[in-house]
Amino acid sequence: MARGLISLALLLVATAATPAISLAQSSSFVSADRRIAIDVTQAEKNHILFEMREFLHGLHNINYAMAKQDMKALATTxxxxxALLDRIPPSLKERLPEEFTQMxxxxxxxxQLLASKAEARAGSGEAGLRETHxxxxxxxxxxxxxxDTYRFNVSTKKPRK
Ligand code: HEC
Structure with missing residues (x-):
């Protein structure tokens, strides 16, 4: 009887846990890195990753501006x-793959579209906010x-042009 209750309890736990288990199983362990490597020096990598972390600050400011419905602040951020490319050191800029530059x-x-549209829609209510989102x-x-496409690879070799 006690054993039966325990099995029932385990069954319930297992059933309740099913969504989490299937989620974990579906995202299989990604051990292969198939992104295209861009050779950089350590200093170039430090520089770009600093820019990238600034992007996260930027996204924070953009979201905060949305919450406050402050489209001027959103555009200013x-x-x-x-202008990411303008901030990349020229030596690296000329070695970047064409598709990276295009992206x-x-x-x-x-x-730029986000900034100008958000300013133009300022005060236009819910619909405007949805479009800005x-x-x-x-x-x-x-x-x-x-x-998803690129990674930086610190290379001690002299970078190819
Ligand atoms: C044109 C390409 C490109 C764009 C656009 C881009 N990134 Fe990155 N980002 C990279 C690459 C390449 C790396 C390095 C990945 C690696 O080597 O594993 C990176 C790394 C990062 C990192 C890690 C920083 C660290 O210190 O390790 C953050 C955070 C990041 N990006 C945020 C963003 C955000 C947010 C955006 C958009 C607002 C963005 N990036 C747009 C190419 C890009």
Whole structure:
């Protein structure tokens, strides 16, 4: 009887835990890194990763501005974020894969669009905020797209042109 209750309890626990278990099983351990490596020096890597961490601060400010419905603050944050390529050291810029550069250009365009549209829609209520949210999501697709595709590899070899 006691044993029967224990098995029933275990069965219930197992059933209750099913969604979590299947989620864990579905995201199989990713051991292979298939991203394209871009050779950089340690200093170049430090520089770009600093820029990247600034992007997270930028996203924080953008979200905060959305919560306050302060489109001026949103635009003031979004505009300068876009010029990533201008802040990359020239030595590295000329070695970047063409697609990386294209993605950075499109990322900038998405940020400039977000800034100008948000300002134009200021005070236009719920619908305007929803559209601005969509523009933010568009910017994020470039963050993810680039991260899914590239990684930096610190190389001691003299970088190829
Ligand atoms: C054009 C390419 C590109 C874009 C756009 C981009 N990133 Fe990155 N980011 C990278 C690469 C490459 C790395 C390094 C990944 C690696 O080597 O594992 C990186 C690393 C990072 C890191 C890790 C920083 C650290 O100290 O390790 C953060 C955080 C980050 N990015 C945030 C963002 C955010 C937020 C956005 C969008 C607002 C963004 N990035 C847009 C290419 C990009």
């Amino acid at each position: 979004a505009r300068p974020m876009g 950075a250009i499109a990322f900038n365009e998405a940020l 969509e523009n933010i999501a568009e910017v994020l697709t470039y963050c993810s797209g680039c991260h």
